[in-house]
Amino acid sequence: MPKYYDYAASTPVSLEVLDSMAAWQNKSYANPSAVHLEGESAKDAIRKSREIVADKIGAMPSEIIFTSGASESNNLAIKGVAFKHLENKGHIITSSIEHKCVLNTCAFLETLGFQVTYLEPTNEGLIEPGAVRDVIRSNTILITIHHVNNELGTIQPIDQYGSIAFEHDILFHTDAAQSFCKLDIDVDDMDIDMLSLSGHKIYGPKGVGALYVRDARDSGLVPLIHGGGQELGLRGGTSPTPLIVGLGVAVSSFPSQSDIDHSDFQTTISDYKHSRNGGEKTVTTIWNVTFSDDQELNRFKDDNDWLVSQGSACNAMSNVPSHVLSAIGLSGDEARRTYRISLPPYKQQ
Numbered sequence: 383m384p385k386y387y388d389y390a391a392s393t394p395v396s397l398e399v400l401d402s403m404a405a406w407q408n409k410s411y412a413n414p415s416a417v418h419l420e421g422e423s424a425k426d427a428i429r430k431s432r433e434i435v436a437d438k439i440g441a442m443p444s445e446i447i448f449t450s451g452a453s454e455s456n457n458l459a460i461k462g463v464a465f466k467h468l469e470n471k472g473h474i475i476t477s478s479i480e481h482k483c484v485l486n487t488c489a490f491l492e493t494l495g496f497q498v499t500y501l502e503p504t505n506e507g508l509i510e511p512g513a514v515r516d517v518i519r520s521n522t523i524l525i526t527i528h529h530v531n532n533e534l535g536t537i538q539p540i541d542q543y544g545s546i547a548f549e550h551d552i553l554f555h556t557d558a559a560q561s562f563c564k565l566d567i568d569v570d571d572m573d574i575d576m577l578s579l580s581g582h583k584i585y586g587p588k589g590v591g592a593l594y595v596r597d598a599r600d601s602g603l604v605p606l607i608h609g610g611g612q613e614l615g616l617r618g619g620t621s622p623t624p625l626i627v628g629l630g631v632a633v634s635s636f637p638s639q640s641d642i643d644h645s646d647f648q649t650t651i652s653d654y655k656h657s658r659n660g661g662e663k664t665v666t667t668i669w670n671v672t673f674s675d676d677q678e679l680n681r682f683k684d685d686n687d688w689l690v691s692q693g694s695a696c697n698a699m700s701n702v703p704s705h706v707l708s709a710i711g712l713s714g715d716e717a718r719r720t721y722r723i724s725l726p727p728y729k730q731q
């Protein structure tokens with residue numbers, strides 16, 4: 383059996399989560415917007431999940447908008463702010479090593495006339511706060527920089543971007559798909575105005591996530607999906623009770639990091655000559671390694687039947703080196719010898 387070491391791409395649904403979802407699929411299936419008893423109980427279950435998610439990041443339940451995942455949350459945050467400024471357009475600051483859903487959203491907004499600055503990382507994968515400050519313009523409307531890089535595992539200093547944004551009265555959004563539940567986040571302490579998260583990176587179901595929006599009701603964010611007023615009118619569509627309940631249970635049952643023991647992996651990987659990318663401040667679960675030559679790479683591949691990613695899962699279909707590895711200065715040949723090995727965020731059940 384190959385060993386699954388691709389947890390940054392997706393995780394299994396934990397048994398606890400699976401159990402919590404079942405009844406909402408075919409026993410209590412009423413529309414949570416319905417005003418009868420069954421509808422009320424679905425609404426109540428969703429309310430509990432909203433509290434759990436909010437609590438995890440120091441937010442208010444009324445600031446959590448459930449979406450289909452982090453891609454949609456990122457789209458809603460970035461387009462939602464941009465569309466408020468359709469008339470005069472404006473300037474957005476991001477980095478060149480964001481997830482493709484952020485980069486492609488920004489590229490789309492450029493076609494509408496918005497200006498975007500893509501900050502380059504250091505060779506360690508860090509987006510320097512000073513660089514953010516340097517490119518602020520009088521018409522900057524949004525800074526959007528991820529928390530943990532999904533290919534490198536680098537932890538970005540989001541609290542520093544947050545305070546820079548706050549000082550300049552600019553909105554700050556962060557894609558926290560790789561850090562939510564794994565690192566401490568407090569949206570007030572860190573001056574975060576919007577934050578994206580995803581269920582299937584934390585042992586929850588695929589197809590659900592959330593966007594935290596500071597003072598959501600008064601944010602003026604423009605929805606992408608107009609509908610029946612669900613999620614404060616910011617995201618139309620019948621709320622998927624089973625998925626939202628599953629997300630809540632995934633958050634509340636996510637164990638503490640002290641459960642982690644990656645010594646087996648570390649012993650194995652140390653047998654092969656490699657360098658680890660991503661700098662000093664990385665999460666323990668994402669290892670981006672460049673094998674020193676083809677011989678080491680092939681020896682590693684022959685010895686270990688591991689399911690890992692070259693770049694991220696999203697780049698796997700194309701043969702071009704990942705945009706992240708190019709950005710930190712790896713050559714095409716080095717990128718070819720590079721794997722992202724991502725370990726379970728905690729012991730498997």
Ligand SMILES: *Cc1c(COP(=O)(O)O)cnc(C)c1O
Pocket residue numbers: 390391450451452453454481483528530531532557558559560579580581582583590591
């Ligand atoms: C997985 C991931 C996404 C996409 O999340 P989905 O819920 O699959 O849409 C976005 N950003 C980062 C950093 C991710 O790791």
